[in-house]
Amino acid sequence: MNDNRKNVKQLDDALNECFESMVKGESLDSCLIKHSEFSSELRPLLETMQAARSAGEISPEPAFRAAARYEFRKALYDDTARRTRPALSLRLATIAASLGVFLMTGAGGTLAASSGSMPGQLLYQVKRNIENTQLTLAASQSDKARLYATLADRRISEIVYTAESGDVLLTESLTRDFTSDLAMVYQTAAVKRETNNSGDTIIFASSGTDSTKGSSFAGTDSSGSQFVPPAVTTTMAVPASAPGIGTVTSGSSPVTMDTTSTATAAISGTGTPSVITPGSIQGPVPLDNITDPALLKLLKEYSIKNIAELTAILDKVPSSTNAPLMAALQAAISAYGEILGE
């Protein structure tokens, strides 16, 4: 390699090295000191690169971004439904029986088609029925909590759709559904561990009332736009002997449980003791926590995404849905904040 070519190659390398350092935050002058032999050649080139890089920091229009995001998510869910259809058909008999509305022939296609449907569209109710069936069939409380979280996320996508369409009633109704779904995440997954006076561990898995579309949740106010995690105030008298069956009032529904060696337990709130060992505990119990790290992570991701989705369309919706959209945004901020303890 002759000197000139070698020189050019070294300059190529120095330029690249300086640019990468500057991307990481190093100053131009500091880079030039390291390559002082090329300083005069490098400076104008690096200034050009800096200017071009800054100029190139563009983003799509927010309105397009929001619409594109919505369309893409819809395509994702449609695609997933289409590709998972064979698996779905294996459970079709169960689903169809639960729904009680479909003929077996062609139902798979209808189910798949419904997955991307939006409120007001023909297949939307099918989609909601499927969701309820999925909740019924959830294999574990953990699966159920994750499903509720996913449904809450789905409601936000629908709120974006209805708010952009100017549909006030549907936007408000979906906001109520959203807070209800998030409340059910909490109710299904929240766990409280307490040690009683005798040193025994009491574990509360807040899985009492499954309000799958029907029962009310204490955290949802009449407008449905506010989420308050259930305050668990517990007064318990648990004799150390006399095994028996305890009755717990959880939300509006009494739940019967096997307390192994417990006579009675009365809980005002939503916590349902799943394991109680002999002993007693009295007084208020602090708010429960969700401890499943995977669920917390999912909720965190959804909270960021959902709040961003709602914020992105704030000034893009018809004036009629301004207020309901703002209420939905406040509900999302409040509900996720409470459930994540932020």
Place this chain on the structure above:
Amino acid sequence: MQDEQSLVRRAQGRDPEAFAELYEIYFDKIYRYIALKIGDRTEAEDMTQQVFLKAMKSIPAYKSTKVPFSAWLYRIAHNQTVDHFRKSGRQKSCELTEEITPSDPSENPERETELKMDIENLVTAAKKLTKSQREVISLRFSSDLPIAEVARIMGKSEGAVKALQHSAVASLKKIMAVAETNER
């Protein structure tokens, strides 16, 4: 945020939320890459969406052992722009030659015009670069892709990409200087 490999694996397993997250991570970067290459922001928006729809359909075929996910995605975006240019038939309308001399070391930097660049004149200037120069500029400035990844996407050696980067920036500087002089 989950690590990218895990998201890609989940997306390959048809987890829509995983792909939705990849979409969020890369959307703006791919948009910038396309906008710089084709010089039309509105069209770049639609093309960016097309890139992700194609990626969604092809992700089961993606093999992480061969190329990083980002390189694979940019390759789809690159192909999208090639299609665009082929359909519009205006790719070479204002290209300079491939061999543009890098800046003259004897040039006095004091005499250089101060650079004032916005996206419009960057796009205008980039249109005058060669195809390869423009590719390098778009990849490097859209998302600060490392040189090794740019080399993989372009199918060139790192040395060749560094040389292209140098000639591209030198050309860009000259084009910008001429444009500023003409404006005065």
